[in-house]
Amino acid sequence: MAYNLWYWPGLQGRGEFVRLSLEAAGIxxxxxxxxxxxxxxxxNMRSFARKPYAPPYxxxxxxxxxxxxxxxxxxxxRHHLAPSNMADRLWLHQVELTIADMVAEVHxxxxxxxxxxxxxxxxxxxxxxxxxxxxxxxxxxLTHFEQVANTNPGEWLIDHRWCYTDCSLxxxxxxxxxxxxxxxxxxxxxxxxxMRIRDxxxxxxxxxxxxxxxxxVPFNQDGIFRHYPELDEE
Amino acid sequence: MAYNLWYWPGLQGRGEFVRLSLEAAGIxxxxxxxxxxxxxxxxNMRSFARKPYAPPYxxxxxxxxxxxxxxxxxxxxRHHLAPSNMADRLWLHQVELTIADMVAEVHxxxxxxxxxxxxxxxxxxxxxxxxxxxxxxxxxxLTHFEQVANTNPGEWLIDHRWCYTDCSLxxxxxxxxxxxxxxxxxxxxxxxxxMRIRDxxxxxxxxxxxxxxxxxVPFNQDGIFRHYPELDEE
Numbered sequence: 203m204a205y206n207l208w209y210w211p212g213l214q215g216r217g218e219f220v221r222l223s224l225e226a227a228g229i230x231x232x233x234x235x236x237x238x239x240x241x242x243x244x245x246n247m248r249s250f251a252r253k254p255y256a257p258p259y260x261x262x263x264x265x266x267x268x269x270x271x272x273x274x275x276x277x278x279x280r281h282h283l284a285p286s287n288m289a290d291r292l293w294l295h296q297v298e299l300t301i302a303d304m305v306a307e308v309h310x311x312x313x314x315x316x317x318x319x320x321x322x323x324x325x326x327x328x329x330x331x332x333x334x335x336x337x338x339x340x341x342x343x344l345t346h347f348e349q350v351a352n353t354n355p356g357e358w359l360i361d362h363r364w365c366y367t368d369c370s371l372x373x374x375x376x377x378x379x380x381x382x383x384x385x386x387x388x389x390x391x392x393x394x395x396x397m398r399i400r401d402x403x404x405x406x407x408x409x410x411x412x413x414x415x416x417x418x419v420p421f422n423q424d425g426i427f428r429h430y431p432e433l434d435e436e
Numbered sequence: 437m438a439y440n441l442w443y444w445p446g447l448q449g450r451g452e453f454v455r456l457s458l459e460a461a462g463i464x465x466x467x468x469x470x471x472x473x474x475x476x477x478x479x480n481m482r483s484f485a486r487k488p489y490a491p492p493y494x495x496x497x498x499x500x501x502x503x504x505x506x507x508x509x510x511x512x513x514r515h516h517l518a519p520s521n522m523a524d525r526l527w528l529h530q531v532e533l534t535i536a537d538m539v540a541e542v543h544x545x546x547x548x549x550x551x552x553x554x555x556x557x558x559x560x561x562x563x564x565x566x567x568x569x570x571x572x573x574x575x576x577x578l579t580h581f582e583q584v585a586n587t588n589p590g591e592w593l594i595d596h597r598w599c600y601t602d603c604s605l606x607x608x609x610x611x612x613x614x615x616x617x618x619x620x621x622x623x624x625x626x627x628x629x630x631m632r633i634r635d636x637x638x639x640x641x642x643x644x645x646x647x648x649x650x651x652x653v654p655f656n657q658d659g660i661f662r663h664y665p666e667l668d669e670e
Contacts, residue, residue: 315564324564327548
């Protein structure tokens with residue numbers, strides 16, 4: 203039976219981290235928000251006794267599993283998208299949670315004053331936030347993820363096969379390169395282990411097919427990773 | 437054997453969410469950062485093959501389990517601080533992750549431009565961020581948590597006994613009331629179910645003892661919840 207994935211239509215957003223692992227594994231899913239629209243999503247979200255705070259979520263047997271890292275942990279265990287021993291599972295989950303933290307900071311770059319106001323109303327603050335993000339946060343996070351990728355040199359994050367966190371690192375790298383082409387221009391030489399993971403994921407048959415399909419919505423200015431050239435200047 | 441908990445000394449911070457569940461359950465732990473200082477923490481953090489991105493983390497058998505929600509999920513399973521069936525476990529973890537998201541936004545209120553600059557250097561931006569946080573984010577999050585608390589009326593979040601997420605909601609409420617005494621002044625009447633959970637946790641024997649001990653560091657301006665009166669004005 204196909205999973206019901208619910209997320210906002212028209213953008214990659216946080217839902218993309220879930221889609222990539224589903225696509226890489228060839229797991230059937232319905233992208234319900236895209237098929238039925240935002241109103242149906244809001245209505246569905248309200249239908250649960252235990253309501254999710256926000257999309258994305260998987261709808262399974264009348265419950266909603268929300269938060270990217272939680273969804274991926276669930277899929278990882280159920281579909282063997284991650285090693286099954288406790289130390290590895292906890293490690294991958296914590297790396298995934300660090301990715302989620304960086305994604306939240308990425309969103310904050312263009313909405314430093316708050317998600318309730320438009321970027322256009324907080325451009326001055328965003329310029330300051332972007333400068334610090336480019337100069338301090340990107341190197342700090344990516345140096346960490348480079349170390350993470352180097353704990354299993356020449357291979358996937360863990361072991362000899364991909365896991366869901368590999369797919370999430372791919373998306374993080376792609377998003378940052380779209381958002382900050384200038385600040386990320388030396389990425390391949392600065393972070394070779396991360397580049398290796400990125401390339402390996404891009405080369406997975408399920409991912410290749412997905413990226414060439416119209417299911418992969420291009421990056422755009424409604425998503426989390428947004429390319430405002432003025433935020434990428436030195 | 438006592439757990440080694442590592443977190444920055446001198447503040448509650450994110451470490452407090454872990455301490456509260458440990459204290460409520462009477463689980464022995466060493467608060468290593470407080471005992472040995474920040475330098476020892478940094479040195480310890482660097483000693484792992486799989487390094488945590490940031491404290492807090494539990495050091496167990498040579499591995500570091502980091503991220504509050506990940507640590508609490510681990511403790512919850514190992515010490516029965518949460519129901520053991522899958523639906524309940526995933527639900528509590530996702531509520532805990534929503535708490536973590538709100539805590540990150542709390543930090544962002546006094547550091548909208550970035551954690552690398554001081555509050556004093558971003559006061560104008562913080563004033564704008566605080567206004568939106570008070571008027572939009574607090575009601576949105578707390579309405580959600582009120583619904584969460586109402587899924588099991590008159591009781592704990594799940595079932596007839598406390599779980600780790602009850603303790604985390606307590607800390608979230610205490611922190612917000614410290615940070616925004618003005619904006620939170622009608623909390624008890626606006627969010628009665630959350631107030632019930634807060635009071636029940638405060639009344640747990642382990643928590644009562646802890647709150648009256650010198651192990652509970654008072655809220656202060658180095659933590660995540662900071663009381664800047666100018667950010668609490670209408």
